[in-house]
Amino acid sequence: MIPRYTRPETGKIFEPQNKFQIWLEIEAYAAEAMEQLGTIPAGVAKAVWERGKFDIARIDEIEREVKHDVIAFLTNLGEHIGSESRFVHQGMTSSDVGDTAFSVQLTQSADALLGGVDALLAALKKRALENQNTICIGRSHGIHAEPTTFGLKLLGHYNAFARAYRRLEAAREEVRICKLSGAVGNYANLPPSVENYVADKLGLVPETVATQVIPRDRHAFFFAVLGIIASSLENLAIEIRHLQRTEVREAEEFFSPGQKGSSAMPHKRNPILSENVTGLARVVRAAVTPALENVALWHERDISHSAVERTLLADAVIALDFALNRMAGIIDKLLIYPDTMKKNLNLTRGLYASQRVMLALTQKGVLREDAYRLVQANAMQVWEQGKNFLELLAADAQVTKHLSKQELTDLASPESYLKQIPDMFKRALG
Numbered sequence: 001m002i003p004r005y006t007r008p009e010t011g012k013i014f015e016p017q018n019k020f021q022i023w024l025e026i027e028a029y030a031a032e033a034m035e036q037l038g039t040i041p042a043g044v045a046k047a048v049w050e051r052g053k054f055d056i057a058r059i060d061e062i063e064r065e066v067k068h069d070v071i072a073f074l075t076n077l078g079e080h081i082g083s084e085s086r087f088v089h090q091g092m093t094s095s096d097v098g099d100t101a102f103s104v105q106l107t108q109s110a111d112a113l114l115g116g117v118d119a120l121l122a123a124l125k126k127r128a129l130e131n132q133n134t135i136c137i138g139r140s141h142g143i144h145a146e147p148t149t150f151g152l153k154l155l156g157h158y159n160a161f162a163r164a165y166r167r168l169e170a171a172r173e174e175v176r177i178c179k180l181s182g183a184v185g186n187y188a189n190l191p192p193s194v195e196n197y198v199a200d201k202l203g204l205v206p207e208t209v210a211t212q213v214i215p216r217d218r219h220a221f222f223f224a225v226l227g228i229i230a231s232s233l234e235n236l237a238i239e240i241r242h243l244q245r246t247e248v249r250e251a252e253e254f255f256s257p258g259q260k261g262s263s264a265m266p267h268k269r270n271p272i273l274s275e276n277v278t279g280l281a282r283v284v285r286a287a288v289t290p291a292l293e294n295v296a297l298w299h300e301r302d303i304s305h306s307a308v309e310r311t312l313l314a315d316a317v318i319a320l321d322f323a324l325n326r327m328a329g330i331i332d333k334l335l336i337y338p339d340t341m342k343k344n345l346n347l348t349r350g351l352y353a354s355q356r357v358m359l360a361l362t363q364k365g366v367l368r369e370d371a372y373r374l375v376q377a378n379a380m381q382v383w384e385q386g387k388n389f390l391e392l393l394a395a396d397a398q399v400t401k402h403l404s405k406q407e408l409t410d411l412a413s414p415e416s417y418l419k420q421i422p423d424m425f426k427r428a429l430g
Contacts, residue, residue, distance in 0.1 A: 001314070001315040001318040001319060001322075005280060005318065005319055005322045006318050006322065007112075007318075007321055007322055007325060009112065010109070010112045010317070010318055010321040010322075011318055013105050013108045013109055013112070013317070014105060014314040014317070014318070016056050016059075017056065018105070018108075019101055019105065020054045020056065020059070020073060022100075022101040022104045022105070023070075023073055023097050023098075023101055024048070024052050024054065024077070025201075025202070026096075026097050026100055026101060026180075026198060026202070027048055027052070027074075027077070027088050027089060027097070028045055028048040028049050028052065029045075029197060029198040029201045029202070030089075030090075030092065030180060030190075030194055030197075030198050031044045031045035031048055031087065031088060032045040032197065033193065033194040033197035033198060034087075034090055034091075034190075034194060036197075037191065037193065037194070039090065039091075040087040040090055041084075041087065043084065044084045044087045044088065047081050047082070047084040047085075048077075048081060048084075048088060051080050051081050051082065052077055052080060052081055053077075053080040054073060054076050054077055054080070055076060058076045058079075059072045059073050059076045060072075062075050062076060068094070069094075069098075070094035070097055070098060071094075073097075074088065074089055090189075090190070091182060091188075091189030091190030091194075092180060092182065092190060093182055093183045093212060095179065095212050095213045095214075095301065096179055096180045096181070096182070099177075099179050099213050099214045100177075100178050100179055100180065100198070100202070100204070100214075102214075102309065103175055103176060103177045103178065103179075103204055103214065104202055104204070106172075106175040106219070106222060106317075107172060107175065107176050107203070107204070109317040109321075110168060110169075110171060110172035110175070110222075111172070112317075112321050113168055113226070113229075113317070113320060113321055113324065114165065114168055114169070114172070116320075116321055116324030116325050116328065117161055117164055117165045117168060117229070117324060118165070119324070119325060119328040120161055120324055120327055120328040120331065121158060121161050121162060121165065122328070123328045123329075123331040123332040124154050124155075124157055124158040124161065124331055125158055125429065126332075127151075127154050127331055127332075127334060127336075128151045128152075128154035128155045128158055128425075129151065129425070130151070131149060131150040131151035131154065131336060131338075132149060132151035132152075132421065132422070132425055133149055133151065133418065133421075134149050134150040134151055134336065134338050134341065135147055135148075135149055135338075135341060135342065135345065135414050135415070135418070136148060136149060136150045136153070136250060136338075136341035136344070136345065137341070137344055137345045137347075137352065142242075144344075144347065144348050144351065144352060145352065146352050146355065146417055147345060147352055147414040147417040147418070148417070148418075148421075149418060149421055150250070150251070150336060150338075150341065151421075151425075152421055152424065153239065154331075155424065155425060155428050155429075157232070157235070157236045157239075158428065159428055160232045160235070160236075161229075161232060164225075164228065164229045164232055167225045167228065167229075168225055168229065170225070171221055171222040171225040171226075172222075174218050174221050174222055175218050175219060175221075175222045176203070176204050176205055177204060177205055177206075177207050177214050177218060178195055178198055178199035178202060178204035178205065178206050178207065179195070179206075179207045179210045179213070179214045180194055180195035180198055180199075181195060181207070181210050182212075183212055183300075184211060184212055184300045185209065185210040185211045185212060185300065192206065195207075211297075211299070211300035211301055212300045212301035213297065213300075213301045213305075215295075216291075216294040216295045216297065216305055217295050219291055219294060219309070219313070220291045220292045220294065220295050222291075223287050223288050223291035223313060223316060224288055224291070224292070226284055226287070226288070226316055226317070226320050227284055227285045227287070227288035229284075229320060229324075230280070230281035230282075230284035230285050230320055230323065231281060231285065233277050233280075233281050233320075233323050233324065233327055234277065234278050234281035234282075236277075236327060236331075237274040237275070237277040237278045237281070237327065238274075238278065240253065240271055240274040240330065240334070241271045241274045241275060241278070244269075244271045244274075248340075248344065249337060249340055250336070250337055250340050250341045250344060251334055251335060251336050251337065252269065252271075252334070252335040252337070253269075253271050253272070253273050253274060253330055253333075253334065253335070254330075254333035254334065254335055255269045255335075273326055273329075273330050274327075274330060276323075276326065277323045277326055277327050277330070280319045280320070280322060280323040280326075281323065283315065283316065283319040284316045284319050284320045284323070286312070286316075287308075287312045287313050287315070287316035290308045290312055290313075291308070291313060293308075294308055294309070345414060348382065348389070349382055349386075349387070349388045349389050350382075350388060350389035350390045350412050351379055351382055351383075351389050352412075352414075353389065353390070353408075353411050353412035354375050354376075354379050354389070356411040356412070356416075357375050357393060357399075357403070357408065357411055358371045358372055358374075358375045359371075360402075360403055360407065360411055361374065361375070361399070361402055361403065364402040364403065365402070366402060374396070374398055374399060375393075378392040378393055378396060378399075389412075390408050390409065390412055393408050394408060
């Protein structure tokens with residue numbers, strides 16, 4: 001991922017320095033376990049910890065010759081350790097190191113992403129509570145429907161990310177796997193106790209049954225969860241983008257002093273951050289299908305999964321981390337315009353009350369189909385002639401023989417639509 005969309009603390013997870021450091025720790029812990037078993041001499045682990053160093057440029061140089069990254073790493077490690085290096089990596093295969101390290105990296109990634117979701121949850125909860133009673137029009141198909149509150153809008157997104165948090169916790173557990181079972185996963189040259197020891201030291205869980213690799217359905221689940229979170233981010237971003245349109249302008253991204261919106265038009269204030277989140281969501285979701293395709297490998301393994309995991313999957317983590325933190329900032333500073341919301345609520349001159357009037361007529365004994373036809377006939381005049389809905393209803397004898405003018409006024413009261421919202425907040429925030 002390019003630096004523009006990389007938070008440094010998360011980008012470091014996939015840098016060579018972190019990867020090779022994890023490789024070093026895996027080899028050192030494995031040596032400790034093997035020393036305890038007596039399969040290698042005492043002092044090997046100490047040599048790895050004390051003299052075990054690596055030089056990334058040197059590893060790259062060796063790899064250009066041997067065409068194998070783990071061998072290049074071990075060769076460079078041996079150059080620093082000395083004679084004890086012959087006992088390093090005993091009974092292990094490359095995937096024992098690479099897959100276990102990838103598990104550590106994904107666990108670190110999950111922790112970073114959980115922090116991002118948590119920050120977004122905090123921002124959404126705060127702004128939802130602030131706007132619990134801020135009346136606005138709800139829309140379906142982009143068309144005015146019935147009154148709601150801006151706080152309830154945000155509360156729905158809060159709950160989406162509360163679900164995202166739980167899914168991400170499950171995904172973290174799914175990839176928190178250690179695999180040190182050898183060339184085809186049968187522990188032929190390394191007993192399970194070594195794997196158990198290393199897993200405990202790294203905060204991982206031993207794989208139940210592996211081939212030469214950790215089964216990739218685990219990773220597929222992880223990245224599918226990331227894809228869902230990205231879609232929830234885009235859902236929220238689209239809401240903000242629509243509300244910021246000039247014709248609506250019920251909410252707006254914060255526009256900082258000195259900020260410029262267009263090289264051509266000085267007046268512009270664009271929802272660029274939300275648009276950016278929408279684009280990053282596409283990057284994250286683009287990784288889901290390749291992660292699913294990585295599940296199908298030849299026999300005990302092939303390396304068709306490798307390039308995907310070294311590039312696209314790492315980018316997906318970094319992009320989602322950036323998008324989560326960006327969205328938390330958008331929500332925290334979001335400009336909200338209650339007066340415009342009230343103005344927009346009245347644009348359709350009372351049409352939002354159509355369902356309530358229809359239901360009230362049924363309560364007075366009118367058949368539902370007749371009530372629907374009666375209300376719709378008046379509603380169409382509002383759309384086509386720009387008349388006031390309540391005035392039309394009050395002048396319709398078929399309506400007024402069942403409903404008084406005061407009853408019609410009460411039915412159209414925006415506040416009357418909001419009586420359940422306090423309980424919804426209690427249910428959602430618990």
